[in-house]
Amino acid sequence: MTSLVVTAKDVVADGVVALTLARPDGGRLPDWTPGAHVDLTLGSGETRQYSLCGDRWDPSSYRVAVLREPDGRGGSRYVHDVLAVGDPVELGGPRNHFPLVPAPRYRFVAGGIGVTPLLPMIAAAEVLGADWSLLYGGRRRASMAFLDELPAGHATVVPQDEAGLLPLASWLGTVDDDTVVYACGPAPLLAAVEALVPAARLRTERFTTTEIAAPVRDTPFTVELARSGTTVTVDASVSVLEAMRREGATTLSSCERGTCGTCETTVLAGVPDHRDQVLADHERAAGDCMLPCVSRAATDHLVLDL
Amino acid sequence: MTAAEPLPVAAPAPDVPVSHVDPFSVDVLTDPLPFQAALRDAGPVQYLAAHDLYAMGRYAEVRAALTDWQRFCSSAGVGLSNFRREEPWRPPSLLLEADPPHHDAPRRVLSAILGPRALRRWRDRWFAAAVEHVDALLGTGGGPVEVDGMTALAEAFPLRVFPDAVGIAREGREHLLPYGEYLFNAFGPHNELVAAGAVEAGEHAAWVNGQCTRATLAAEGFGADIWAAADRGDLTAEQAPLVVRSLLSAGVDTTVHGLGWVLHGMATHPDQWALYRSDDSRRRVCFDEAVRWGSPVQTFFRTAEVDVPVGDTVVPEGSKILLYLGSANHDPRHWDAPERFDLRRDPSGHVGFGFGLHQCVGQHVARLEADALLAALADRVERIEPAGEPVRRANNTMREWASLPLRLHPR
Numbered sequence: 261m262t263s264l265v266v267t268a269k270d271v272v273a274d275g276v277v278a279l280t281l282a283r284p285d286g287g288r289l290p291d292w293t294p295g296a297h298v299d300l301t302l303g304s305g306e307t308r309q310y311s312l313c314g315d316r317w318d319p320s321s322y323r324v325a326v327l328r329e330p331d332g333r334g335g336s337r338y339v340h341d342v343l344a345v346g347d348p349v350e351l352g353g354p355r356n357h358f359p360l361v362p363a364p365r366y367r368f369v370a371g372g373i374g375v376t377p378l379l380p381m382i383a384a385a386e387v388l389g390a391d392w393s394l395l396y397g398g399r400r401r402a403s404m405a406f407l408d409e410l411p412a413g414h415a416t417v418v419p420q421d422e423a424g425l426l427p428l429a430s431w432l433g434t435v436d437d438d439t440v441v442y443a444c445g446p447a448p449l450l451a452a453v454e455a456l457v458p459a460a461r462l463r464t465e466r467f468t469t470t471e472i473a474a475p476v477r478d479t480p481f482t483v484e485l486a487r488s489g490t491t492v493t494v495d496a497s498v499s500v501l502e503a504m505r506r507e508g509a510t511t512l513s514s515c516e517r518g519t520c521g522t523c524e525t526t527v528l529a530g531v532p533d534h535r536d537q538v539l540a541d542h543e544r545a546a547g548d549c550m551l552p553c554v555s556r557a558a559t560d561h562l563v564l565d566l
Numbered sequence: 567m568t569a570a571e572p573l574p575v576a577a578p579a580p581d582v583p584v585s586h587v588d589p590f591s592v593d594v595l596t597d598p599l600p601f602q603a604a605l606r607d608a609g610p611v612q613y614l615a616a617h618d619l620y621a622m623g624r625y626a627e628v629r630a631a632l633t634d635w636q637r638f639c640s641s642a643g644v645g646l647s648n649f650r651r652e653e654p655w656r657p658p659s660l661l662l663e664a665d666p667p668h669h670d671a672p673r674r675v676l677s678a679i680l681g682p683r684a685l686r687r688w689r690d691r692w693f694a695a696a697v698e699h700v701d702a703l704l705g706t707g708g709g710p711v712e713v714d715g716m717t718a719l720a721e722a723f724p725l726r727v728f729p730d731a732v733g734i735a736r737e738g739r740e741h742l743l744p745y746g747e748y749l750f751n752a753f754g755p756h757n758e759l760v761a762a763g764a765v766e767a768g769e770h771a772a773w774v775n776g777q778c779t780r781a782t783l784a785a786e787g788f789g790a791d792i793w794a795a796a797d798r799g800d801l802t803a804e805q806a807p808l809v810v811r812s813l814l815s816a817g818v819d820t821t822v823h824g825l826g827w828v829l830h831g832m833a834t835h836p837d838q839w840a841l842y843r844s845d846d847s848r849r850r851v852c853f854d855e856a857v858r859w860g861s862p863v864q865t866f867f868r869t870a871e872v873d874v875p876v877g878d879t880v881v882p883e884g885s886k887i888l889l890y891l892g893s894a895n896h897d898p899r900h901w902d903a904p905e906r907f908d909l910r911r912d913p914s915g916h917v918g919f920g921f922g923l924h925q926c927v928g929q930h931v932a933r934l935e936a937d938a939l940l941a942a943l944a945d946r947v948e949r950i951e952p953a954g955e956p957v958r959r960a961n962n963t964m965r966e967w968a969s970l971p972l973r974l975h976p977r
Contacts, residue, residue, distance in 0.1 A: 288633065291923055293670045316666065317636050362671045362802050384667035440799065460799060487847065510912040512850050520925060521682045522914075543683060566847075 262290075262351040267321065269345055273405035275328040276373060277340055280314070280321050281349060288319045290517045292354040294380035295465070298322065299352030299535075302343060308335040311377035311444075311465075312354060313406070325405055327373040352535045352554075358465040360384055363440040366392040367432060369453055371445020372399070375406055377465060378444060386411065397426040397449070428452055435461050477533070481557040485509050485566040486528055500552035504566070511552065511566060518554035525552055530562035578613035579620075582879040588616040589865075589888070590754045595960040598864060599905075602893035610877035614888070617646060617755055620870075620881050623893035625900035625917070627876060631868060631889055633922035638868035638887060640924060641665045645753030645867055645963075648886060655752055656771060660808045662816065662924065672809050673927065675795040679788055682930045692727050692934060696942035699723055704946055704976050712953045715833070715970035720825035723939045724818060728931070732813050733787025734777040745770035746819030747961065753867070754962025774814050778807035788813055813928070819964065820862055821932040826967045827860025828853060828936060831907040832950045833972055838909050843944045848909040853936035858916035859907045861892035864965050866920065891917045892965060948977035 268280035281300075283289060292298075292312050301307045314323030326339040343349075360366075360381045368378045375396055385392040394415040398404035401419040410417075418426050426449070435441060435457050443453040444465045454462065480495040483504065494503040501513055501523060513523035518536030532550035543549070552564070578584055585608065587594065587601060594601045605612055605623035612621050622628050631638045641664055643649040649658065658664065660672040678684060703718055704711050713719065721743065729739055748763035748770060776782065783789035789810045796806040832839040841848055867886050874881045881887060894917045896904040902911070919926035926932070943950075954971030 291635075293674070294667065319634070319636055356674075359674055359800075360667070360670065361799050362805060363799075384670070387667055505912070510847075510851065510914070512854055512912075513914040514919070514929075515921075515925065516915075521930065524682050538681065539683070 264289075264322070264349045264351050266343060266345050266347050266349060269343065272325060273407075274400070274403045276325055276403070276405040277328075278313075278323055278325045278405070279339070279343070279349075280323050281351070282321045284348075286320055289322060290354060290519070291319075292316060292322075293356050294360045294384045295358035295377050296354040296356035296380075297358075297377070298324065298354045300324070301350035301352070302335065302338055303347060303349075304334065304338045304342070306333070306335050306338070307352070311358075313376040313379045315383070316380060325373060325376050353537060355537045358442075358444070358463065360442070361440055361463065362388075363438065364390060365436075365439040366390055367435070367439055367441045368392065368394040369426070369428070369432075369441065369443040369445070369449070370394060370396045371426075371443075371449040372397070372403070373405065374443075374445030374449075374465075375404075376444075378442060379406060379409065381442060382411070382414075395426055395428070395431050397445075426452075429456055432456055437461075477556070477558065481559065482561050483552075483557070484561065484563045486563050487566055494556070499554065500550075500556060500562075504552065509566060513553050516553040518551050521551065523551055523553045524549055526565035528563040528565050530560075531558040532556070532562065533558040578615070579879045579882055582611060582613045582620070583608040584613045584615055585621075586615050589614065589621070590617075590757055590759075590962050592759075592960045595962065595965075596958040598892060598965065599896065602890060602896055605890060605893055606897055606899075611879060611881060611887075617886075619646065619886050619888055620876075621888040621890060622876070623890040623897070625894040625897040628889050628891065628894035629915075629917055629921050631887065632917060632920055632924070635665060635923045637871050637874050638889075639665050639871045640868060641668070642869035643867065644924075646755050646886060646888075648869060648884075650869075650884075655767075657808065659812055659815070660805055661812050661927065666923070669923065671801055672805060672812075673923070675792065675800050676809060676812070676927045679791040679795070680928050680931055684791075685930055685934055688727075688731055689934060689938075692938040693941060695727050696723060696938040697945070699726060699939070700942040700946055704974065708976060710973050710975045712971065712973050715829040715972040716822075716826055716967055717969075719939065719943075719972075720822050720829060720967075720970070724821045724825070724935055727935060727938075728817060728821070730784075731787055731931075732777075732810070732817070733784030733789040734814070735782060738773050738777075741770045741773040742814065742818045743822070745774050746815060747964075749815050750819060750863075750961050750963035752962070753865070757962070759960060759962055774811060775807070777814060778810035780806070783810070816926070817928050817931065820926075820928075821935055823862035823964055823966050824853065824857050824860070824932055825936055825939065826970060827862060827965075828856040828940065829950065829972065830956060830967060830970055831856050831859060833952045833970070835907050836949060836951070838907060839950055841909050842940065843948075845909075849937065849940070851911070851913055852909055852940060853933050854913040854916060854918070855907065855909055855911055856936075857918035858895045858901075858913040859904075860965060861895045861918050862964055862966070863918065863920075864892035865890055865963055891920070943974075946976055947974045949975040951975070 264281040267282045270278045272278045297309045297311045299307050310324035328340045329336045366385050370378050397418045400421050441457045441462045450464050478496045484491045492503045492507045514520045521538040533556045534544045535554040536551040610627045614621050748767045751759045780793045792809050795801045870881050870883050870885045873883050919929045951973045953973040957969040959966045959968035
């Protein structure tokens with residue numbers, strides 16, 4: 261597991277704070293692509309997913325933005341009220357279920373904090389030379405984050421208290437085959453976009469409050485290597501891969517960041533806590549394999565086919 | 567370029583060690599280890615006057631530079647040629663010769679298609695094909711069989727399974743190896759190796775490009791998978807054929823020469839073959855140890871996006887930098903007795919497949935091909951021994967055997 265620290269915490273709109281995260285040694289963070297999110301395990305022990313909304317050309321910091329959700333489960337309250345600069349945060353991922361597909365033209369639709377995954381997409385669209393525009397709605401102008409980061413001339417900003425609901429139909433017009441629409445925001449907004457845009461031309465990301473499948477544990481667990489009969493203890497300070505190496509058991513690995521898939525190992529017993537970017541959701545759920553470079557155990561004991 | 571021609575030498579950065587050796591001379595290409603050692607000993611970076619070029623040969627710096635796509639870009643070409651000043655000989659690769667964000671979608675698509683999970687559907691077929699291949703080679707006589715390990719095994723087996731898995735036509739596959747040979751030469755300077763291949767390169771490239779269209783590809787295979795991604799909108803119809811081309815460019819010769827190094831390693835280290843046959847746990851590292859030890863892809867280049875401090879000097883913006891993968895894989899600062907082909911070693915972290923964003927997306931395919939062939943050989947062959955002097959072939963990028971005379975002793 262990678263430990264990061266909060267290096268900055270800035271109020272970027274009413275009810276929205278941006279966190280800047282870095283490794284304690286300032287070193288390079290795992291690469292990511294626009295639309296990616298990270299799992300952050302906060303000091304409260306809860307894990308939450310946040311879209312990366314910073315600059316991928318900066319290899320040493322991540323930025324996420326967190327909306328205060330008074331009715332939420334407490335993760336956002338913790339970030340707003342307790343988490344401070346210098347505090348540690350555990351990182352999982354990044355993973356991307358909302359990738360930017362190539363297209364000559366993009367129409368980005370953001371509702372509130374849903375603007376976050378779209379910001380790196382906008383940066384990419386600029387570099388790619390694509391035609392793009394953004395329709396960004398929120399309750400009040402003051403509650404809308406990152407307005408100052410939107411390139412002039414491309415964004416239509418619609419605070420509800422000034423201008424009512426987003427004029428989706430007129431703004432989208434007819435979505436042709438050269439256009440892909442990206443929408444992120446609350447469910448009613450996504451439903452409205454879905455009613456207007458053919459499925460093949462639309463990519464959406466819902467805010468989900470589902471936690472990752474396995475709880476993250478910080479207590480030690482044991483890993484039994486079935487073929488060699490060795491058992492190793494893995495505490496929070498090391499990866500499964502590292503712990504196995506210390507006991508002299510070698511497994512071929514490469515990236516050691518959960519991205520390449522080289523160290524994929526068959527799980528014979530126990531439940532892995534998947535922290536990689538390689539396996540699909542159904543493969544995670546099957547639980548019959550894991551990437552020991554980043555993935556851990558949800559159970560006290562894992563048995564691997566090694 | 568011949569030694570007699572005066573070479574244009576730009577002023578190197580201050581405080582950088584300078585070498586006047588041409589790393590692309592046939593002598594160095596066929597025996598690169600002494601040059602690599604000198605490069606590493608000179609420092610973290612050296613200026614190669616022969617080509618107005620910076621070079622890194624130590625493991626730590628090579629790996630860091632491979633990872634640092636922000637400062638060491640690929641879109642200006644990963645050969646010596648600088649695409650910002652020179653026209654590439656072919657349309658640039660959407661993977662190898664691209665930076666984010668252009669690189670993102672093709673990489674994402676290909677990573678899924680060539681990932682370990684997706685490859686499971688080929689596993690049984692390739693293992694069966696390898697058994698058939700080895701059985702046919704050994705015959706039924708029971709006595710030792712002499713073969714050229716390159717043509718009979720290292721080339722023949724990938725050509726038997728990989729083009730089918732991509733889904734290209736049977737007709738014309740003889741273009742694949744010379745196409746790759748030229749492509750890897752073309753990453754180097756315009757020397758006699760490039761000149762010799764240039765005559766027929768257009769013909770090979772035309773054939774390869776012709777294989778990449780939807781109409782010519784089989785209904786099942788990596789090629790069809792790439793076009794299916796285009797149908798889903800994950801790629802454009804313009805990108806799809808170039809992504810297929812990447813498979814045919816990077817997926818054949820590299821595996822062939824990786825296998826060449828495994829076979830050479832086994833023939834010259836009989837104890838390692840015995841270990842491979844007797845200890846299952848060593849099988850997983852075998853191909854990677856050969857890729858580390860032989861480093862079939864020796865070099866790739868990057869271009870400095872900004873002034874980059876390295877060691878006591880600064881590599882100036884716009885400079886070409888040679889990242890010597892083969893040298894990093896033999897750096898004694900990182901590896902214990904790197905010159906030894908040793909299955910007891912953990913070769914994890916070698917840079918023979920590159921590292922970072924551009925790390926070989928087909929590495930799992932290559933491993934599976936190697937696993938299949940080696941498992942079939944292990945079942946039937948007790949001993950592999952040299953049956954003559956192996957012959958090297960010079961290539962500007964690859965460290966290759968042209969011929970590996972071997973004697974296979976059936977058990």
